[in-house]
Amino acid sequence: xxxxxxxxxxxxxxxxxxxxxxxxxxxxxxxxxxxxxxxxxxxxxxxxxxxxxxxxxxxxxxxxxxxxxxxxxxxxxxxxxxxxxxxxxxxxxxxxxxxxxxxxxxxxxxxxxxxxxxxxxxxxxxxxxxxxxxxxxxxxxxxxxxxxxx
Amino acid sequence: xxxxxxxxxxxxxxxxxxxxxxxxxxxxxxxxxxxxxxxxxxxxxxxxxxxxxxxxxxxxxxxxxxxxxxxxxxxxxxxxxxxxxxxxxxxxxxxxxxxxxxxxxxxxxxxxxxxxxxxxxxxxxxxxxxxxxxxxxxxxxxxxxxxxxxxxxxxxxxxxxxxxxxxxxxxxxxxxxxxxxxxxxxxxxxxxxxxxxxxxxxxxxxxxxxxxxxxxxxxxxxxxxxxxxxxxxxxxxxxxxxxxxxxxxxxxxxxxxxxxxxxxxxxxxxxxxxxxxxxxxxx
Numbered sequence: 001x002x003x004x005x006x007x008x009x010x011x012x013x014x015x016x017x018x019x020x021x022x023x024x025x026x027x028x029x030x031x032x033x034x035x036x037x038x039x040x041x042x043x044x045x046x047x048x049x050x051x052x053x054x055x056x057x058x059x060x061x062x063x064x065x066x067x068x069x070x071x072x073x074x075x076x077x078x079x080x081x082x083x084x085x086x087x088x089x090x091x092x093x094x095x096x097x098x099x100x101x102x103x104x105x106x107x108x109x110x111x112x113x114x115x116x117x118x119x120x121x122x123x124x125x126x127x128x129x130x131x132x133x134x135x136x137x138x139x140x141x142x143x144x145x146x147x148x149x150x
Numbered sequence: 151x152x153x154x155x156x157x158x159x160x161x162x163x164x165x166x167x168x169x170x171x172x173x174x175x176x177x178x179x180x181x182x183x184x185x186x187x188x189x190x191x192x193x194x195x196x197x198x199x200x201x202x203x204x205x206x207x208x209x210x211x212x213x214x215x216x217x218x219x220x221x222x223x224x225x226x227x228x229x230x231x232x233x234x235x236x237x238x239x240x241x242x243x244x245x246x247x248x249x250x251x252x253x254x255x256x257x258x259x260x261x262x263x264x265x266x267x268x269x270x271x272x273x274x275x276x277x278x279x280x281x282x283x284x285x286x287x288x289x290x291x292x293x294x295x296x297x298x299x300x301x302x303x304x305x306x307x308x309x310x311x312x313x314x315x316x317x318x319x320x321x322x323x324x325x326x327x328x329x330x331x332x333x334x335x336x337x338x339x340x341x342x343x344x345x346x347x348x349x350x351x352x353x354x355x356x357x358x359x360x361x362x363x364x365x366x367x368x369x370x371x372x373x374x375x376x377x378x379x380x381x382x383x384x385x386x387x388x389x390x391x392x393x394x395x396x397x398x399x400x401x402x403x404x405x406x407x408x409x410x411x412x413x414x415x416x417x418x419x420x421x422x423x424x425x426x427x428x429x430x431x432x433x
Contacts, residue, residue: 017384017392038383038419044409045416055419086392088378089321089361094398094408097382097415125316126384126391143254143391144312 001035001054001064005071007134014128016084018098020105020121021129022061023081025136026073032133033068035060039097040104057104075114081138081150082119083129098122118150153303154331160299161337167345170195171240178233185224192236193220201239201431208427210269211235233284234272238265241291242431244298249432252301252308253388260298261432263386264291269421271376273414277404278368289354289373292347296338296355303330308389315393322390323359335359364400375401379415385422 004011011034013021018038025032035054042049042056053059065075082105087098102121109116120127126143129150138150151159173191177183192199199220206217211231217223227235242261250260268290275283304311307329314325326333339356354369363374378396381387401407422429 015384015387017387018382019384039412039416041412044413048416048420052419055416088381088392089395090378090398092397092399094401094411095378095382095396096408097412098392124392126387143387144316144389 001033001060001067003067003071004032004034004131004133005030009133010130011133012128012130016086016127016129018085018087018095018101020057020082020084020101021127022064022105023079023083023129023131023138024064024068024073025079025081025131025133025138026068026077027079027136028074028077029072030134030136031068031071031073032131032136033064033073034129034131035064037061037101040100057101057108061105061108079117079136080109080114081129082116082121083140083150084127085121086123086125086127089124120150157300157303157330157332157337158340161340161344164299164341164344165244167347168195168198168240168243170198171236172346174236175233178229178236181229183229185221188224188232189220192224195240197243198236198239201242202235204427204431205235205238209424210421210428212424230284234268234287237284237288237291238268238428238431244295245432248301249298250301250386250388252303252305253297253390255386255388258429258433259386259388260294261386262429263380264294265425265428266380266383266385266418266422267291267293267373267376269425270379270414270418271372273417273421274372274376274379274406277406278372280368281372285348285351285369286372286376288347289351289369290376292338292342292351293355293358293373293377294334294338295341296334296336299341300326300330300332300334300337304334312389315390320393321359321395322393333359359394361395361397362400364397364403371400371404375406379411379418383415383418 013036022035037057037060040057042059085098085102128141140150141147206223245261268287271286271290275286311325315322323333342352354373357370358373364371
């Protein structure tokens with residue numbers, strides 16, 4: 001997880017796969033945050049949750065909000081973007097971590113009244129995402145499709 | 151020459167796998183082998199020797215003290231780990247530079263994907279009673295070797311392959327076969343055969359994208375599973391994205407649950423941090 005506070009900061013996370021990239025940006029204070037979480041639920045490994053809380057949605061997302069609030073961002077002003085959560089082509093659902101990663105953040109946001117500004121999730125593509133902290137511009141690179149503005 | 155002939159031509163003129171490595175792997179099958187005899191063979195390949203020392207000191211292998219000479223390395227390192235180190239040291243040369251360019255992989259990414267798959271295959275080998283963990287590691291490391299040599303052909307027909315993969319609902323591998331006449335898995339198997347690896351390794355490389363891979367022999371199942379795990383994490387994933395077919399239902403047969411898959415992924419991230427020295431071998 002990274003916070004950007006300078007206008008020329010660019011936060012980027014590569015190759016999300018089934019992981020989810022969460023971008024928060026407050027246009028009034030011009031502060032941004034980017035989280036790349038890999039798994040929905042930290043209960044699978046309590047030790048790793050302590051060592052690497054940002055790896056898990058249930059630990060990482062609340063911590064990310066706490067961090068950005070410290071820099072003056074307000075929930076009411078914030079733009080929220082959710083990207084990633086792809087998966088391989090498996091009818092059995094064994095490899096559906098992408099879907100589970102999407103579901104948990106949806107649940108957490110619903111419970112905490114967080115509105116998602118835009119999302120680009122699911123499918124079989126691989127995504128890379130970046131945020132320009134000064135402008136709030138979000139670029140997304142999608143495998144086989146090239147770069148788009150989110 | 152047709153394109154198929156061109157691709158076959160490449161397979162036939164592939165640089166050999168380091169002889170030293172193959173010879174040492176054979177010697178290591180004998181539990182009584184002497185360090186002195188191993189050193190005598192290994193020292194003739196300076197690239198392997200240099201890589202071997204770097205690899206030995208990778209945190210991944212967990213040695214308690216720094217190894218500075220070949221003789222030293224062979225005494226300190228156990229035979230099992232030595233096999234992994236030798237195969238890593240001798241495979242890296244094939245993944246240097248823009249090895250995955252045609253798949254829009256950045257420099258070093260194809261190697262990173264391969265090392266990660268090897269580590270995952272070894273981690274999960276315990277579920278597969280017929281698989282030797284060293285063989286699992288080797289198969290993971292080399293499963294995508296075909297990409298290294300198919301890369302330029304994929305680049306030539308990039309637009310066609312990508313369009314087919316993303317618009318037809320098929321997989322990238324199916325698009326490779328449709329457009330180029332052969333997939334990176336097919337080509338990889340031909341290369342493994344040319345390099346004189348065992349039949350089970352050749353088959354695991356050939357079938358690692360087969361949708362029914364988990365229902366096939368155990369090494370094939372394990373490599374397909376490890377590769378899927380690494381693709382899921384987006385590690386070394388290029389233009390092909392996650393367009394790979396697999397029937398995960400077969401994992402039940404091995405007692406592997408969805409929760410297990412996530413637990414291994416959580417574990418992988420820490421293992422990868424310890425494998426940085428190995429990742430840099432193909433830089």
